Amino acid sequence: MAARRPITDDDRRRVAELHAQGLSRNAIAKEIKRSQATVSKLAAELGLSFRRERTAEATRAKVLDAKARRAALALDLLGDAERLRRQLWEPCTLVKIGGKDNVATEHPLPRPLFDDQLRIVQATGLAVERHARLVELDADTGHDNARSLLGALLGGLQAKHGTDPE
Template sequence: MARARPITDEDKRRVRDLHAAGESRNAIAKAIGRSGATVSKIADELELSFDREAVRAATEAKVADARARRAALMLDLLDDAARLRAQLWTPHTYVDHGGKDFVREVWTQPEPTAQDKLKLMQATATAANTSMKLEEHDTGAGGVDGAKSMLGALAAGLQAAYDQLPPDGDAGD
């Protein structure tokens, strides 16, 4: 097993200089040929810190971008669900390439067959459910927290109703 290379005064000097130049921990590690953990160890020893505000801001921007993309997808899925459902009640054209001579036959029915309606309903439900799950993800609705919130509101409502009851002796005897 290889032993770790000792930290030298040159390593410390370079970390201090690169840190002062505003380089990130990983950029310093790459520049001096050491691991990020070693650079962190040197920085701690030199009482240097790496500003995480830029990373935090970039992460928040990525999260906001992902939320916006999910919101757009959620709306697209709702549109898809509506378009799929509308197909249940519109004329549907069928094409058959059957027979031994592969004769193409085309016909239109006033509505899709029951089997095709089932498939359309399944696709509609999938699009609608996926849209709702995206909304729940971003709003925090549903799940354990949603259930706790609902139960808390129910308990508060029951307590308020109980508080309005007349005392035992005043029931209009």
């Protein structure tokens, strides 16, 4: 078993400093290369706490950031689908390489070959499906509001009638 490093005044100072910056216990532990238990011990010694409210607030912010990123990605996917769809009927150039000298020859076409059109349609469909999935993922279904309303109603009824749900 490796010998434990003694806790130093520098460790205490860094914990206080990083805590003041709003870092979590885990982030501080990683930063100062100490265990989470050591950071908790130092924080308690310094009269610092890692309140759950701050963690919950940070989590809500990350959830909102992720939702915004998914919305931007969904728009990009829809744009990709539109660009792919337009290629179905656009003129294109078929390039063939062959002969003993591997010479490239170009053949203008009024639209892509059938196999290429099929792949374009498949890619377009995939982009549209992914767009729809991202939009559905972040859709406000109203379930949270209904749950909150029912919880408030139940709490009011219990308060009025003096009943306890347990």
